[in-house]
Amino acid sequence: MxxxxxxxxRAPSPDSTDAxxxxxxxxxxxxxxETLHRRHAPWLRxxxxxxxxxPDQLDAALQxxxxxxxxxxxxxxxxxxxPDAGAWLWTxxxxxxxxxxxxxxxxxxxxxxxxxxxxxxxxSAEDTVLLNIEHGPLGAxxxxxxxxxxxxIQATVLDGLTVRExxxxxxxxEGTVKTRVMRAKARLREALT
Amino acid sequence: xxWHLTPAQVDEYVSSTVDDVTAMSVEAHLMHCPPCRSLxxxxxxxxxxxxxxxxxxxxxxxxxxxxxxxxxxGLRQTTARLLTATPQLYRxxxxxxxVVLAAALLSAHHLPRxxxxxxxxxxxxxxxGVAVAYGRGVDPxxxxxxxxxxxxxxxLFLRSCAVLVxxxxxxTAAALLMPSPTTLWNAGFWLLPSLTLVAGSLVLxxxxxxxxxGAAVGGLWVLAMVxxxxxxQISVLELFAPVSQLWWAAALAALVGAIVLRVRPA
Numbered sequence: 001m002x003x004x005x006x007x008x009x010r011a012p013s014p015d016s017t018d019a020x021x022x023x024x025x026x027x028x029x030x031x032x033x034e035t036l037h038r039r040h041a042p043w044l045r046x047x048x049x050x051x052x053x054x055p056d057q058l059d060a061a062l063q064x065x066x067x068x069x070x071x072x073x074x075x076x077x078x079x080x081x082x083p084d085a086g087a088w089l090w091t092x093x094x095x096x097x098x099x100x101x102x103x104x105x106x107x108x109x110x111x112x113x114x115x116x117x118x119x120x121x122x123x124s125a126e127d128t129v130l131l132n133i134e135h136g137p138l139g140a141x142x143x144x145x146x147x148x149x150x151x152x153i154q155a156t157v158l159d160g161l162t163v164r165e166x167x168x169x170x171x172x173x174e175g176t177v178k179t180r181v182m183r184a185k186a187r188l189r190e191a192l193t
Numbered sequence: 194x195x196w197h198l199t200p201a202q203v204d205e206y207v208s209s210t211v212d213d214v215t216a217m218s219v220e221a222h223l224m225h226c227p228p229c230r231s232l233x234x235x236x237x238x239x240x241x242x243x244x245x246x247x248x249x250x251x252x253x254x255x256x257x258x259x260x261x262x263x264x265x266x267g268l269r270q271t272t273a274r275l276l277t278a279t280p281q282l283y284r285x286x287x288x289x290x291x292v293v294l295a296a297a298l299l300s301a302h303h304l305p306r307x308x309x310x311x312x313x314x315x316x317x318x319x320x321x322g323v324a325v326a327y328g329r330g331v332d333p334x335x336x337x338x339x340x341x342x343x344x345x346x347x348x349l350f351l352r353s354c355a356v357l358v359x360x361x362x363x364x365t366a367a368a369l370l371m372p373s374p375t376t377l378w379n380a381g382f383w384l385l386p387s388l389t390l391v392a393g394s395l396v397l398x399x400x401x402x403x404x405x406x407g408a409a410v411g412g413l414w415v416l417a418m419v420x421x422x423x424x425x426q427i428s429v430l431e432l433f434a435p436v437s438q439l440w441w442a443a444a445l446a447a448l449v450g451a452i453v454l455r456v457r458p459a
Contacts, residue, residue, distance in 0.1 A: 030251055037244050042235040043223055046207045050216060059243065066247050086224050142214040150213055158217055 014038075018078075018085035025073035037066055040086070044093045051159075051169060052097055061097040068092050087160075094159050098168050141191035145184055152180035153188075198222060203232040275343075276355050286322050290360060293318060294367040301371055311371060312433065313418055316387035317411050319360035323391050324407025326352040346456055349395075349403070357391065382433045385441035390414060392448035399455065 012024040012032045018039075024032035045062060052058050069092065076088055142150060155166035156177070163181075167174040198206075198219060205211045206219045223230050256264075263273035297311040304310075326349075332338065338348065364383065390410050397406035421432070 030248060033251065034244060034248070037247065038235070038240060039231070041240060041243060043230045043233040045239075046233050047220055047223070049209070050220075062243065063247055063250075067250060070251050084225065084227055086227065086230065090224055139214055139218060142217065143212075147213065150217070154213075154217055158221055 017083035019076070019083035022069070022073045022076045022085060025070060033066065033070055036069065036085075040089050041066070044089060047090070048093060048097055051094070052101065057100045058097070061093065061100045064096040064100070065089070065093040068096065091160055094161060094169075095165070098161075098165055102168060137192055138188070141188050144191060145187060149180050149184035149187065152177055153184045156181050197226065198229045198232065200232055203229065204234070207233060272351065275348075275351065286325060286356070287359060290318050290322065290363055294363060298367055298370055311367065312383065313415075315364045315368065315383035316390055317414055318364060319357055319387050320390045320394060320407055320411055320414075322356035322360045323353045324394060324404050324411070326356045326403075349398070350456075353391070353395065361387070382438070385438055385445060386432070389441050389445040389448065392445055392452065396448050396451050396455075 012021050012029065012035065014035050016024075016032075016035070018036070021032040021036050025036065041062060044065065045058065048058050048061060052061070069089070076085060078085070142153075145153070151170060152166065155161050155170055156163065159166075161169065163174050163177050166177045170177065172180075202211075202215075202219065206216060211219065223233075257277055260273045260277045263276065264270055268276075293314055294311075297314050300310045339345075361384070364387070365381070368381070368383065394403065394406040394410040397409060400406075401409075417432075
């Protein structure tokens with residue numbers, strides 16, 4: 001029994017796909033978690049750094065992210081044909097960062113339980129276009145946007161946040177986020193047609 | 194993915210020297226492109242630190258049910274861990290106790306004068322448990338534990354208590370299941386003799402191995418039983434009569450006093 005379990009735990013190698021590694025993590029393998037950490041922590045950190053300048057909070061958010069992975073690895077369901085967990089990890093990481101920022105902003109308010117993590121599902125047509133930013137007309141169109149509109153688009157579409165979360169990370173009211181996103185999308189549509 | 198980032202682009206992104214739109218573009222690409230993600234340079238020192246912190250939390254052993262219950266009862270966490278970390282020392286003995294008590298109960302229900310068997314065994318059961326709770330030859334890790342500062346008196350009494358409590362609970366439960374009318378007297382008449390025997394073996398353990406001490410005291414008890422049965426003049430149950438209980442209590446007090454005196458200077 002024990003030998004069998006050990007044999008199963010040894011299975012994931014450093015080259016395994018994210019889905020395999022996460023399955024192993026759900027089984028309690030710390031080696032698999034280490035591999036995931038090594039593979040994903042650097043880019044998550046680089047990306048989070050664009051949203052938070054405090055290295056301590058950033059590291060805390062990353063640590064919470066991988067702890068959440070350790071606890072919720074079983075809830076990862078890869079999309080067919082795509083074992084990559086990058087998007088899933090990012091949704092966890094950005095939410096952990098928001099929760100870190102919130103903790104600092106109002107320490108006296110009890111932290112509400114975070115919602116279960118979901119992969120970013122079916123994006124709307126607009127979002128899909130935006131997610132495939134290349135050096136095409138969209139890049140130029142984005143350049144014409146004011147920084148405020150751009151950051152609103154970035155938080156809601158690129159980071160996959162809800163309006164409420166975007167309001168928290170941008171530190172502006174929810175209503176403002178909504179109008180900015182609407183205006184930005186209208187502007188982009190104009191520029192692209 | 195039809196295109197990939199160049200290492201230079203990734204470097205610029207990581208060092209925050211790109212403009213917002215390019216950053217968005219890079220991020221959108223990185224999210225879905227593992228090969229480009231691996232281009233992001235890893236700060237080895239930071240990575241090692243971060244993983245060490247993480248492993249520290251992840252590797253913490255899960256606290257077992259029994260351990261949590263013991264902590265809830267007010268035991269110190271280290272003590273609870275110590276007691277639950279050696280299940281081998283108790284498990285076999287617990288099973289044996291259940292079997293012996295079950296046999297005694299069975300005979301009490303089905304044999305004439307069968308309840309005498311319970312009267313014989315109940316005081317010895319905790320004694321046997323204590324006798325095999327500590328010492329060379331009983332504990333496979335004794336050579337290791339004996340060099341720790343915890344070894345000796347403290348560990349001996351800790352383990353004895355850990356054995357005594359479940360043993361006494363089980364004996365009481367068995368006594369309550371006896372066929373005779375259940376009164377407080379019937380449930381507890383064996384308690385004082387039992388505790389006295391345990392205390393006696395603990396005192397004796399100063400001069401001999403605890404197991405040997407337990408065997409000696411237990412042997413004395415059995416010998417007394419046989420003698421009583423052979424003489425036929427006084428009933429064995431006299432040993433548990435109220436007057437005898439007084440004697441037992443006095444003996445117990447004396448023995449506990451001896452133990453306390455012995456522990457005090459240590």
